[in-house]
Amino acid sequence: MLFNSYAFIFIYFPIVLFGFFLIGRRSTRAAAGFLALASLFFYGWWSVQALPLLVGSICFNYWAGLRLTRAPGRTDAARKRMLVFSLVVNLGVLATFKYADFFVGNVNEGLSTAGIAPLPLLHVALPIGISFYTFTQIAFLVDCWQDKVHERSFVHYVLFVTYFPHLIAGPVLHHAQMMPQFANPATYRVDFDKVSLGLAIFVFGLAKKLLIGDPMGQYADLMFTGVHNGVQPTMASAWVGVMAYTLQIYFDFSGYSDMAVGLSLCLGVQLPLNFNSPYKSTNIIEFWRRWHISLSTFLRDYLYVPLGGNRKGPARRYLNLFLTMLLGGLWHGAAWTFVIWGALHGFFLMVNHLWNAKVRRNAKPGVVGRVLGWLLTFVCVMIAWVVFRAESMTAATAIYKGMLGMNGMTQSIFSEFGSIPYRKPEFFQTMLVGLIICLALPPTITLQRWVPQAQMLAGRPRLAWIFTAAMAVFTVILLGVCVSKLGSYSPFLYFQF
Template structure:
């Protein structure tokens, strides 16, 4: 079930929303249980066969968490060994389901080169969302071991892991952000202001997905599919196609994150901000503080810092940065293209930190420096997106050659290779609107600023009415326009990770 589907919009979510607050009036714990079961139903809509793995993961990690928590009768050495076992179990399950086929295919290439018979492929289906709920629970286990977890409700823990707005494509949640909210009785009381704001944020996210991401995806798919099939993209085609994908992945993932935040706000629960206008960044360090914030925070706290962070000298710091991004790339998918994407960003970060340490102090910080920094950052991000999107290195190389003009430069990108998904004017209009939103508009979550709190509006009823009418009208028109585009199957890009 997709957020951008009739079944979700007009059946599933209204029932869940109504049922959650109806039950919450009588029993908050029962309402949490209802929402957890509704989240399992949402997950099972994708694959009933994957539900036992999710439930098993929840139960065993809850059991591990109870025993990892410090206590007078628990030896620290035993707890550390148990933590290692728990991490091995979680990472082992993730490795089997996500990387087994990748490992076997690479082994078979080596065997074929040596003249040996290949190993039979395992053909293991990847359960959707496994990376997100596994990372969420790994963070929980580490925090239990460090004594940071005090919540003990199994119902709240199950809801924390399965919570449907984040379950399929993130954000990666932290128990400290969520479980206190589930324990708060006020969460289970309907708040008209949160409901209105949540619906507005959801509408903007839905519009991002259907009005910008999907149209941009039509053009980028034609470019990358054409390159995969042996067609040589020329200069304009390559650059427009990569720019289209740069906007597609931003509005696809940002749109999903907005929808998740909006849906959760309707239920009275605040999800963490996952995007903060990353394409405005003037360096790569800033980019990773704005893009997929929950994953960046997880990689920093649970990988970069345990590796030593910046505590063991500059050389080790650069190595830790590179390894963190390399593993972050591999987390996105079992393919060498994702590894290369992570390596590129690791190299970018190393250069950025080296520049800050050795050169930046001698370069005046002014408007020109910021513009140059933004251009370089945006180009580096675009270049890395090529290997992220390509289904193989041969496709990426073909696109890179096109971007370098090695395949020629015809006067238009819309007449060669049949790349005419729709009218040229419509493409450029969507492209320009997308760039304007990325570079000039604040994050969607800032809509909260335009919905004043009732306590701040004493004696300012005209302002209250005006802001309410403006947000409500704009959200309704945006929602109606986006719903009019509902049609074929249109999954979110991060569902595959």
């Protein structure tokens, strides 16, 4: 079930919203159980076959979490063995479903050169959202071992893992962010301010996806698919196509994150910020503090720091950065293109930290320096997106050649792909609007600050009423425009991860 579907917007979510608060008036535990079951239904709508794996993962990790808790007669050595065992199980399941065929395929390439018969592929279907709910539970287990977990309600744990706004494509949640909210009785009492604000954030996220992300994706797909089929792009086609994908992935994933935050806020639960205008970044370090914040935080806390972080000297620090991003790239998908993408960002981060340490030191850049830093960062991000999106390294290489002008400078934009829509001005208008939103406007989530700013007008009730009414009318009109775009199958990009 997609957030951007008639079934979700007009049937599923209204039933869940009313049912949650209606049951919550009598029993908070029952309401939490209802929401957990509704979330399992939401997941099962996608794939009933994958539901047992999710339920089994939840039961195993809840049991492992209890075994990791300090108790009389339970030694630290025994707890550590349980931690290692539970991590091996989680990573083993993830590796089997997500990376088995990738590994076997690479082994087969080596076997073929030696004249040995290839191994059979497993052809295991990838369960949707497995990377997100596995990482969420790994963080829970590590925190149990570190005595950071105190909430032990099984119902709340199931809800924490399956909570439908984040289950399929994040954000990667931390138990400390969610468990106290599920245990708070106020969560189960309807707050109309939160509901109205949540709906506005949802609509803004929906507009990002449908009005900018999807149109950009149509043009990006045309270029990338054409190159995969053997077309050699000119410089203009390559750069415009890569820019289209740069905007597509931003508005697709940022839109999903906004929708998740908005839906959750309607239910009285605050999800963490996952995007903070990353394309405004003036260096790659800042970019990773703004892009997919929950994943960046997870990689820092549960991979970079355990590897040693910056505690073992500069050389080890750079190696840890590179390895963290390399594994972060592999997390996104079982393909060498994702590994290269992670390696590129690892290299960018190494260069950025080296520059800060040896050249810039503590000096703050001026206006020109910030502009040049932004331009360099944005171009580096675009360059890395090529391998992230390309279906093979061969296709990525062809696009890089096009970006360098090795296939000619320009023709009628995308005419080599036989695309009439690229001649329409709507494409460039949408691209311009997307760039303005990325670079000039605050994140959608700051609606939580925009609306409270109306309190500044408390002494002027007429202006406050006009402000609120204008926001409401604009949101309703925007929702109407978005609903007119519903109907076609348009999954979110991060569903594949």
